Amino acid sequence: PPILLWLRRDLRLSDAPALSAACESGAPVIPVYIRDSLLDGLGAAPKWRLGRGLEVFGKTLEAKGSRLILRSGDPLDVLAGLVETTGAKQVFWTRLYDPESIARDSGVKEGLKAKGIDAKSFSGTLLFEPWEVETKDGGPYKVYSPFWRTVKKRDVAAPSSAPKQIPAPDTWPESEALDDWDLGRAMNRGAAVVERYAEIGEDAAGDRLAAFLEEGIDDYKAGRDRLAEAGTSGMSVFLTTGEIGPRTIWHAGMRALHEGSTGAETFLSELAWREFAWHLAYHTPRILDRNWREKWDAFPWEDDERKAEVKAWKQARTGVPLVDAGMREMQVTGTMHNRARMITASYLTKHLMVHWRVGQHWFDAHLIDRDAASNAMGWQWVAGSGPDASPFFRVFNPETQQEKFDPEGAYVRRWIAEGQDDPPETALDYFEAIPRRWARAPEDAYPDKPIVGLSEGRERALDAYGAVKD
Ligand code: FAD
DSSP: OOEEEEESSOOOSSSOHHHHHHHHTOSOEEEEEEEOHHHHTSOHHHHHHHHHHHHHHHHHHHHTTOOOEEEESOHHHHHHHHHHHHOOOEEEEEOOOSHHHHHHHHHHHHHHHHTTOEEEEEOOSSSSOGGGOOOTTSSOOOSHHHHHHHHTTSOOOOOOOOOSOOOOOSSOOOOOOHHHHOTTGGGTTHHHHHHHHOOOSHHHHHHHHHHHHHHTGGGHHHHTTOTTSOOSOOOHHHHHHTSSOHHHHHHHHHHHHHTTOTTHHHHHHHHHHHHHHHHHHHHOGGGGTSOSSGGGGGSOOBOOTTSHHHHHHHTTOSSOHHHHHHHHHHHHHSOOOHHHHHHHHHIIIIISOBOHHHHHHHHHHHOTTOOHHHHHHHHHHHHSOSTTOOOTTOOOOHHHHHHHHOTTOHHHHHHOOTTOSSOOHHHHHHHHHSOGGGOOOTTSOOOSSOSSOHHHHHHHHHHHHHHHHO
């Protein structure tokens, strides 16, 4: 009997333990993707990106003699239905670690087991299962550095290679059409623009990683902070859809380390931040939508989305060039440089005194590398409410940040057209990507001063911090 392979965030052939186990069994494999309420709840940009990933992965499977079967509905109902029609006795999938997925998957596992089906979950999303990393006292880590010291010494299994062929069943169950899912709908005009910048699929991920190992990793320590350079790996987007597995990246980083690459250790330690984010989300899921430190509930953050300050931030018209450049990069490419994420988040939560959740939700909708754990941890790290967060009094000053990390202004010019005689394509693309109702044009005047001044905003935030401090 065939094995159903329920795919989720693992759209790849290599470094895919669930797929490898299914193929090694010798039974026919039926790959299935289910459009359920969790998929429907995704923000516009990540949903669009997932749709593009599914399109490419469907072709990848076809090249291996297989197919991607698409179905909508409650996963247990869909899988139970497929079990009936195909005679499958086993269902395999790769584990996920957010509370909604865990609840869904355990329900599916129980439901299938009750029908006598062998439902098996595999690792593959993370390097380290969240329950396998413990402090000396036996609890989860709350601070990154000791977490890193522990995991860096761990052995990580070598990634499996892609199966040569995926055994196919004699007859395929029916599939819905990806076009009918219309996963890009909520992106509106943005989809066509982001498409110009996006790289999709497992091959693209491999090429990008190879290029980074060739050109970026040696200088990564400093290069990762230079805003105008492609000094980072670009792996986050592919990790989100699972077009690359973390073990592949880890082993590549380790090889570079052993070959003496000076940036390799820092690179591996960044990959461990993703692990740490999921470690936290698994052990304390409230980090995903509430202040991790409860005393921060007393902080007088605003969360009225209609406020002029919030609008200016979202529409990249705060009058602080570095903040606006970062926000525009995200509209145009669906990603944002890590340093710009910190600067835009700091300006929102500190200078503008707006709740980090407002920013988190905006990022949820606009990042194609949107990752629930890294996004929540990133926001709470900047806001000061998270575990091992940056101290609140560390208010990023966008002017000094620009002097340090974009001294020539190249990043700002790349994204802000206003005031330039001959703005680059990137800056013009922004006006094509944004909603028409914002009614904006490259010829507009750029705000002549920040919506909240840098020192004024800093003072106000530090005063308010008194409410939480003791
Ligand atoms: P590289 O510098 O090449 O790093 C390699 C990999 O390490 C990344 O792909 C990523 O998986 C991991 N990594 C690096 N930095 C971090 C970090 N600070 N936290 C967790 N993992 C990290 N990352 C996301 O993947 N999705 C998000 O939704 C997300 N939201 C963020 C929101 C805020 C406010 C902040 C401050 C950071 C956020 N990050 C998020 C983390 C980080 O900005 C991105 O992972 C990084 O910019 C991705 O680029 P890269 O793949 O080229 O990274």
